[in-house]
Amino acid sequence: MRPITLLSVNLYPLHIPFLEPFVTSFGEEPFKAGILVEVNTLEGVIGWGESSVELYPGYGAETVVTGLHILEEFLVPNLSGVMIHHPTDVPALLAHVRGNHHAKSGLEAAIWDAFAKANDMRLADLFASCLPDGHDSRNRATVGVSIGIMESIDKTLEIVRKRVGQGYARIKLKIKPGWDIELARAVRAEFPNILLMLDANSAYTLADADHLAQLDAFNLLMIEQPLGHDDIHDHGLLQARLNTPICLDESVKSLGDLKMALKIGAIGVLNLKPARVGGFTESLKIYQHCAENNVPLWIGGMLECGVGRAANVAFASLPAVTLPCDISATDRYFAEDISEPPFVLNADSSLSVPDGAGIGVQVIGSRVAESVNRWAEVTGGGEE
Numbered sequence: 001m002r003p004i005t006l007l008s009v010n011l012y013p014l015h016i017p018f019l020e021p022f023v024t025s026f027g028e029e030p031f032k033a034g035i036l037v038e039v040n041t042l043e044g045v046i047g048w049g050e051s052s053v054e055l056y057p058g059y060g061a062e063t064v065v066t067g068l069h070i071l072e073e074f075l076v077p078n079l080s081g082v083m084i085h086h087p088t089d090v091p092a093l094l095a096h097v098r099g100n101h102h103a104k105s106g107l108e109a110a111i112w113d114a115f116a117k118a119n120d121m122r123l124a125d126l127f128a129s130c131l132p133d134g135h136d137s138r139n140r141a142t143v144g145v146s147i148g149i150m151e152s153i154d155k156t157l158e159i160v161r162k163r164v165g166q167g168y169a170r171i172k173l174k175i176k177p178g179w180d181i182e183l184a185r186a187v188r189a190e191f192p193n194i195l196l197m198l199d200a201n202s203a204y205t206l207a208d209a210d211h212l213a214q215l216d217a218f219n220l221l222m223i224e225q226p227l228g229h230d231d232i233h234d235h236g237l238l239q240a241r242l243n244t245p246i247c248l249d250e251s252v253k254s255l256g257d258l259k260m261a262l263k264i265g266a267i268g269v270l271n272l273k274p275a276r277v278g279g280f281t282e283s284l285k286i287y288q289h290c291a292e293n294n295v296p297l298w299i300g301g302m303l304e305c306g307v308g309r310a311a312n313v314a315f316a317s318l319p320a321v322t323l324p325c326d327i328s329a330t331d332r333y334f335a336e337d338i339s340e341p342p343f344v345l346n347a348d349s350s351l352s353v354p355d356g357a358g359i360g361v362q363v364i365g366s367r368v369a370e371s372v373n374r375w376a377e378v379t380g381g382g383e384e
Helices: 064-079 087-094 101-118 123-129 153-166 181-190 206-218 233-239 255-263 280-292 306-316 365-379
Strands: 004-016 022-024 027-029 032-041 046-051 140-142 145-147 170-174 195-199 246-248 269-272 297-299 350-352
Touching: 004 064, 004 101, 004 365, 032 064, 032 101, 032 365, 046 101, 046 306, 064 087, 064 101, 087 101, 087 280, 101 123, 101 280, 101 306, 123 306, 140 306, 145 153, 153 170, 153 181, 170 181, 181 195, 181 206, 206 233, 233 246, 255 280, 269 280, 280 297, 280 306, 297 306
Parallel strands: 145 170, 170 195, 246 269, 269 297
Antiparallel strands: 004 032, 022 027, 032 046, 140 350
16 A cells, blocks of 8 residues: 655544534533644645544543643654554554543544555555455444433424434433433333443443442343443442443543443443544454454444544444444534535434545534634634
8 A cells, every 4th residue: 555654744623513412420511622633744645634632631641632632742743754554553652642532533544544545545455455345335334313301301302203213223321320210111111222331531430330230120132331430340330239231431442441341341332432442453452352352342432423434334334343332423513524525314313424435524624713713702713
């Protein structure tokens, strides 16, 4: 494959209004925040990636402000003028910075996009070329939808009806103590046959095991990350007391974490978020381990804009991704995204992989500028 040489990197803070508020156990996301990464190459190719950082250190430790700092001061300077023979070489070039997976993932994703474009390949096909035979893209990703914590069970049921009516094949409900058993009971009573899962975002402790065991009555696909965001051990103890599979999210930040969780029986399903593990190179290693060990796998989302969504759809189209993913259609989140075309839900609850080279979507410069201006307005120019 043809290598690329990196000339410059531009960073744009994101502020994209949501159509609906999104509330989890650690608070409300007032708007879509993040960092858009633009890579320019000597070959005249532009690559785009998204660092899925947030306003506050809730889901993870990184924020937009820390992400911009790490990228500008430590990551981007190390890549200036570097020739990239393959995107899987990038993590070694960033290894001098510990952690900061979300910031790194956006930069790496932009390089994956540029490399795919330079070689006239779809990103999905570039991913498949890194895997053994039999892992070609299916050209679409089966998806579900995530519903945040609402003001009432009745309001939640109203939203579930809407999403089921739109054709989503799997419903995920955010839960927290006091917003769990009765919620699941009400939704399951009205929708006895839908694929239903719950996501706790680390809102419980092992002392809640008997309480969580009540959820076994509702035929759930899984319970996602019920215990500590950095815990594997106690999830193993909890899984032994539940019939419902535990899905790990925040706890698995590397292939090593996954291997440990499997060894002690702490995981039944994996939610793989490429941003959480540092990018697509590590994601491919995790994907292959899941494929080889028959670990049920799906791709999670960080409420990405069209750039991050396109890359995730490409990855989620790989065949060992066996469960519906948290990569909903564009109109689930935004009235206007920063890229075109929007992602539209197909009749089979899937999103199609774009046909073009790289991520296959076109970033709209005027919308990026508007996003940056909105960010400046609410942050006073980006300072905290």
